[in-house]
Amino acid sequence: MTLDIYLSIFTLLLIALGINVLSQKTRLPYTVLLVIAGSLLVPISEFETLSFVTSFQLTPELLFFVFLPILIFESAYHINVRNIKENKLAIGMLAIFGLLISTFFIGFVGHWVFQLLGFEIPFLVTLLFGAIISATDPVAVLALFKECGAPHRLTLIFEGESLFNDGTAFAMFLVFLQIIAHGYHGYPTLLEGVSDFSIMILGGIVFGLLMGVLFSKLIEWVKGYAHLELTLTLLVAHFTFLLTELISESWVIAGQPIHLSSIIATLFSSLVLGNYGRYKMSSDVEQYMEKFWEYFAFLANSLVFILMGLLFTSLFVSINIPIVPVLAIVCVVVLARAVSIYLAIGVGNLTRVEEHIPLSWQHLLSWGSLRGSLAVIMALLVPNDITLPGWPYEFSIKEFIIAITIGSIYFSLLIKAPTIKKMVRWLQIDHLLPHEELSYYKSKAMIYHEISDRIENLFNHHQISKKQYEAFKADYQRLHDEVCKQCREKTVDSSHVVENVLRIYTLGLQKSELKKMFRRGEITESVYLRNLDILEIQTEKVEKDKPKIKSINAYLVTWVEVIKKLYHRLLSLPFNREEKQELYLYYRTQNKLIGLVLDKLNYLEKSPLSEIFDSKEALQSVIAIYQALKDKAMQEMKKELSANQGLLDELNEQSAKAIFRSAQDEKLKELLENEIISDKLYFLLKNELDQS
Known part of the structure; x- marks a missing residue:
């Protein structure tokens, strides 16, 4: 039996690889083809020689404890928190307000529609289904969005919504499940439900942040030991998830069980690691992490969707549910998504806090909402014996919820997913800037x-x-x-457009060089993040064709630093030496990056890129911008040096030593790769040079 399971896993992976090739050839969504392939495996497994194919089954535990943490971590790790801050209202409105609208719309309207069709389905059942099916799955959509050329901000809003509404939807699902199990007793039940929901969300956020910071510090502590760093990154998602579940099962305060959202906790720990912990890693580990988790998520997604198809077909065969209510609720789900999108974003647009979200984007968000693994997990987690007084049907509540969940998922994958590309073109969202x-x-x-x-x-x-x-x-x-x-x-206006392309190109050069400086140890993490933040803000300004940056101090002071400076002024405290060093390093880094850009700009006329940057007017304009910024950086550097004598020699010595260490490591690797020295000599020289 164990051999059959192993054989089944490897066969499914082999099939998934073939489907991936087919997807690239036919341009059909990969996840859709996986579900179809999984569905076809059920009749194929009827042949005795191929019966092993279905030995590996998709269980709620496998989905919940193994695959879900992987998918959450991989998505959250790559999200930039600064981008979330800039779109926090849109994401928050969709992930919370929009989710609530969708859930209760499905609950009320679904209950009414079932009554019209002659099916007596209790309101609590349709409400529970509303919580299950309202969460969107980013996996199946994001690849399509990127391939179709959807705007970066639209993709970010959808990804943010999908990640954050996973946790809120699951918390709401657990609350409704508790109400069905113990009955609704009016206001006290409602108050308890709101309290449990709030504790799950807020507790999950706090615990996730703590775990993210803890693992980031552990990675910093073992920096230089690649295997330990990688192991810690592997542990953070599952350890946070499982520990949150353990706490939820065992913690009781004042006689009240405390439940935390494991999904929210894993999401926030992954966000912390991706935006804070990644800078604690060795450069080799960070580069490997990107590829490793991308591949790991690919395997997880491949298995989840192909097993999903297999599971759906098996359940459809065994559950005898009329098709009419399934089709009716699918229509209600589509309508609920549209209502939630237009209401949530409409209210957000009225506040004018963030950039307006156009109606064409709202149409795509409404139609492009696919359902996936989380909905399956919640449907399968409904207890087999759960029931309500007066339930009149032979099939159970769980079987009914599974049937309408599968119907909704099939509709989103087989009807919505293949039409997203056409929708993008029809709405003209893919037009080039x-x-x-x-x-x-x-x-x-x-x-x-x-x-x-x-x-x-x-x-x-x-x-x-x-x-x-x-x-x-x-x-x-x-x-x-x-x-x-x-x-x-x-x-x-070719000159203006060339200037914008040129500015984006030079900002990319600066980002690349800045990362090398940080990896060599020339600058601190704080200086690196300050400079990176400014470069990313400038890039966004250029892409939106907004006014040029006029000062290197334009985005230097964050709100944290404003509070710090105010505190020092009130107490008449001088800034410490470390802060003065960081400020000088910031200006010196700016000076170095701008100098690099000016050298490249002066060389451009002779380089192969001259065919792209062929406007002398644009080139001179960008050179003038950077020359002014360089002069400003030099003035600030001299001002800091005149106020802090002896600072330059100390910082130069630290920087030089960091460059020497980086050079010796690079040379040692080159000698090893060229087989000039053996592994034995490599480790001998490395240990000796590291200690010198």
Whole structure:
């Protein structure tokens, strides 16, 4: 039996890989094809020789304790908290207000629709289903959004909503399940439900933050030991999840059981690790982490969706539920999503706190809401013996909820998912911004120009005939000329657009160099984050075509630093030496990054990129911007140095030593990779140099 399970897992993974290739060839959503493939496995397993295929089953425990923490961590780890702050109202309105609207709409309207169809389904059952089906699944949608070219902010809002409403939906599900199990007794039951819901959410947030900080500190403590760092990152998601569940089962305060949301706790611990803990890791571990978790999540998603299809088909065969109520509730769910989106975002737009969300985005958010693993988990976690007085049907409440949940998931995956791309094009959400359009044409032109050079090289080395050379050369010259013509026709105010593309390019250069400086140990984490924050804000300003940055101090002071400065002034306390060093390092880092950009800009006219950045006016404008910023950085550096004598030598020595350590490590790795030294000599030299 154990051998059959192992064989089943490996067979499912092999099938998933084949489906992934098929998805890329047919351009159909990967998750949709997985569910269809899983459904087909049930009749295939009827053959005795292939019966092992269904040996590995999707259970609530497997989904809840193994797969769910992986999926939460992988999504939350890559989310930038600053982006969430900028869209906190939109995400909050959708994840809480929108979820409540959807849940209660399904509860009330679903109950009414069932009565019209002659089915006596209690209101508490439709309300419980509302909590189950209202949470959206980001996995199946985000890949489609990115592939279709949906705006970054829209993708971020949807991902934020999906992550945060998972926790709130599950907490609400547990509250409704408790009410069904123990009965509704009026106001006291309502008050208890609100209290339990609040404790689960707030307690989960606090516990998740604590776990995230704890694991980040542990990673910092073992920094340099790659295997220990990676192990801690592997532990954080599951350990937080399981420990939260343990606390929820065992904690009792004043006779009241305390339940915390394990999903919310895991979400926040993952956010902390992704936005704070990642800077505590060694550079090699951080790079490996990205690839490892991406692959780990790919495997988890592949197994979850293919097993989901297998489970759905098996349950449909065994549950004898009329199809009419299933179709009716599917329509109610679609309508509930639309009502929740338009109401939640409409109210958010009226506040004018954040940038307006257009109606076309609302249409896509309404239609692009797919359901997945969490809905299946909640449906399967409904107790088998749960019932209500007067339940008139042979099938149980659990069987009914599973049937309508499966129907809703199938509709979202088989009808909604394949039409999302068409919806994006129809709503014209995928249109390119001016700087993207220019980059598109210029990049194509540069590629054709590069191929022309390669054709010349092949002919000169007698690798193609003269006839082939002339044919190839003519084809690619024609393509190059056509793209250049299209670019001239479609680009309005070319100089301004080139300037924006140039600014984005230079900001990317700065981000890359800044990360290298941090990894070499030239700057502290605080200085790195300050500079990175400014560069990301500038990038967003350029993408939105907002005014240029005029000062390197424009975003230097955060609200935390304002409070700190006010505190020092009130108590007449001088800033300590460490803060003065950080301020000087900040200006010195700015000076170095700007100097790098100016060198690159002066070289651009001779580089292969000159075909993209071909506007002298734009080039001179950007050079002028950076020259002014460099002058300002130099002034601030001199001011800090004149006020703090002896600071420069100390910081220069620290920076130099960090560069020396980085250089010796890079050289040692190069010698090892080129087999000039053996593993034995590598470790011998590394230990000796690290101790010197």
